[in-house]
Amino acid sequence: MTPEWVKDAVFYQIFPDRFRMGAGPPASPAPVYSSFEAWDAPPTLRGFKGGNLWGVIEKLDYIKEQGFNALYFCPIFSSTANHRYHTSDYFQVDPMLGGNTALRKLVEEAHQRDMRVILDGVFNHCGRAHFAFQHVMENEAASPYRDWFHIYKFPLNAYAKHANYAAWWNNPELPKFNTANPECRAYLLSVAEYWFQYGIDGWRLDVPNEIDDDEFWREFRRRVKAQNPEAYIVGEIWDDATRWLKGDQFDAVMNYPLGRAILGFVGAEVLDKDLAAKSGLGRLESLGAMACHNRLEELFRRYDWDIVSAQMNIMTSHDTPRIYSLLRGQLERVQLAFAMLFTLPGAPTVYYGDEIGMAGGHDPDNRRGMIWDEARWHRSLMQTIQQMAALRLSLPVLRRGRYQYLYAQDSHLAFARTHGQSSVVVTVNASPEPWRISVPLHGLWPRGEQAVDLL
């Protein structure tokens, strides 16, 4: 069984360095604040803007008001990278983010607002600054950590172009853990457990397919669920995830295929495909309504319904251009895409700033400092998201109801969500022209029942 709360969740994804620099006690070792890049300057690959968890705490009410009740954080552990996917220490929240103290406070404050918190776990590899790897760098074969990694040759060439040890995408910055080594494996699993002491609600797993060992993930699941049976385990799997979704590994995956279907349909000819192609989204196709429906239905049939309704549905993230840019600034299409996302089965996930219509191209441009100047917010988009989130939260059928095909042609899609006695009909017009149609309801409602326009 997947966690019930996820079926009710609307996720807000936060890239911690870029959301907000809040006031809080400095953690140790403390950065020099005057060294941060200007918040509004274009992001750079190596620069830091100084966002922290104190800032997130300050804005929890803002996030809640937009309709979100769950936070998914890009990595927060000590790291030498602004995105923090290069972990230095899995037991320390990055000092720039406020350290462990800030995380404890954040989870507390979130829970007080009935909001959940999941963290990003990078278990396949660490950053080359990790203690165990540095130990091998210095001591080579004499290091009692040498078996933590897959070393091809000494001395290690960690600063050359191609690593002479196993590394993610052969990138020397990211030495791959030898998860078959008992000490290394125990370490990683203890990390997975440890943070539940801080009250976290689950893990988003970075590139889990790279750990080609189902038993690792089974043990991971057992250990995590023992800490919190309602913990959410969601894998970053961009394509078919059947292998991991048999109930013994992950609860769900990041449902980019669903996001691609929405973007392909709603974006149609407007979509900036070249921009998308540079990212994990790959080359997007413009999709007619039927093609979109077929893809959606295939996704909903592929996995157990319990999983489908707990998928992390996502269109854009720190790994893709922003939706505003992918849809070339056509706000109405952005609104429509989000409206679809909120009416489909699975937990809608919104990348910070997408709710105000921030622009952003290829990494690092998709990681700009969050705009807090309200004059620059796209209010109509915010209202759509607030409205759709409220609708979803008020109607269980939108969260747990089955997907039922009604109509699909050209730019016009209609589907229903049905749950027990209740049904909702969703019609999507992806063309700029008005659309009037009679949708056959196939006995969705009991005879004589009156449909109500919810928008």
Add this chain to the structure above:
Amino acid sequence: MTPEWVKDAVFYQIFPDRFRMGAGPPASPAPVYSSFEAWDAPPTLRGFKGGNLWGVIEKLDYIKEQGFNALYFCPIFSSTANHRYHTSDYFQVDPMLGGNTALRKLVEEAHQRDMRVILDGVFNHCGRAHFAFQHVMENEAASPYRDWFHIYKFPLNAYAKHANYAAWWNNPELPKFNTANPECRAYLLSVAEYWFQYGIDGWRLDVPNEIDDDEFWREFRRRVKAQNPEAYIVGEIWDDATRWLKGDQFDAVMNYPLGRAILGFVGAEVLDKDLAAKSGLGRLESLGAMACHNRLEELFRRYDWDIVSAQMNIMTSHDTPRIYSLLRGQLERVQLAFAMLFTLPGAPTVYYGDEIGMAGGHDPDNRRGMIWDEARWHRSLMQTIQQMAALRLSLPVLRRGRYQYLYAQDSHLAFARTHGQSSVVVTVNASPEPWRISVPLHGLWPRGEQAVDLL
């Protein structure tokens, strides 16, 4: 005022990787135990033998039985070096040593036995694996830690022969902290404070003269004494230390000059001067009794008596060859040298294993695994140390009494220690021949008092 307890202290110096591998819960990240070097194999520059704090706890009773009541530990914080002078994380006891849990237990167990614990603090520089330095390695000028160091040029050449940033002895492994930077300074001072939560009794300061800033050390003292007014602050200053011993910086220094005087006198023509010359001891001189006395007296006059009686008197350490080897295995001379050390003003300090007569040449040979096979112990030496320690602990005059010259000629030295009504006469015969002499006592005892042979 220097701490009273130091005047009563007999220090045992422990090099943690080499004292004893004890049983305790593994810390994280855990080393692969099968990767440790054999305990009895000759030490290597980069190898680890797996000694830990659990092992020290197991042997506290042994240490106490030898007459020691204070422990001085070479560095114990996370480090990629077997000597741990290359600090990775100042807030973590090295996982191989048992982590913070082991230190807490160790201090508790030591205090239960009325033993004190001081730690080695390396505040001038860190190891290149330290988070702040790694941050600058990765992000260069974009790192908010760049001002923590003195950078001459980017990119940093941390793995070249000569560092393009300030480093200890220009060694790229050891980037020098910029202690003028407020964040860096605050970090180091917070380290000094932090470990008093674990109950430590003081700091031995590594190369403190390299931080050429008296105000840093004044602040250090204020912060440390605020944590524990009886904390001992002892600097590694090999020569004249007047600058730091005015009462506002250190309590005392490592009194190698006193050790050199003893070695020069007792070692005489036997002394392996070439071996000594490779170490911090420098080229030792063979000293006649008068030269030895002159040096001692000069040392006792140079500083306040309160300081003299709290000096860390030391002949050999992890930075020198072992006394057994310096004196070419002549056990009687080793015994004599220790006997002198224990009868002079200041706290005698013995390097682990020297009490059983371990041999050891230049680093790393002076860092062999402690011998626990009792058949290999030099019992006569152990007995001398036990006896002298017991004598010192039973006679306050040996701990607090003034030094008074009595006689010095050739290989024969006699001095008294006097304290209030009590006096002790010490006669040292550094020749292989018997020595009979009438020593003029200059009214040391009240008329009619009978002297007692204490040995």
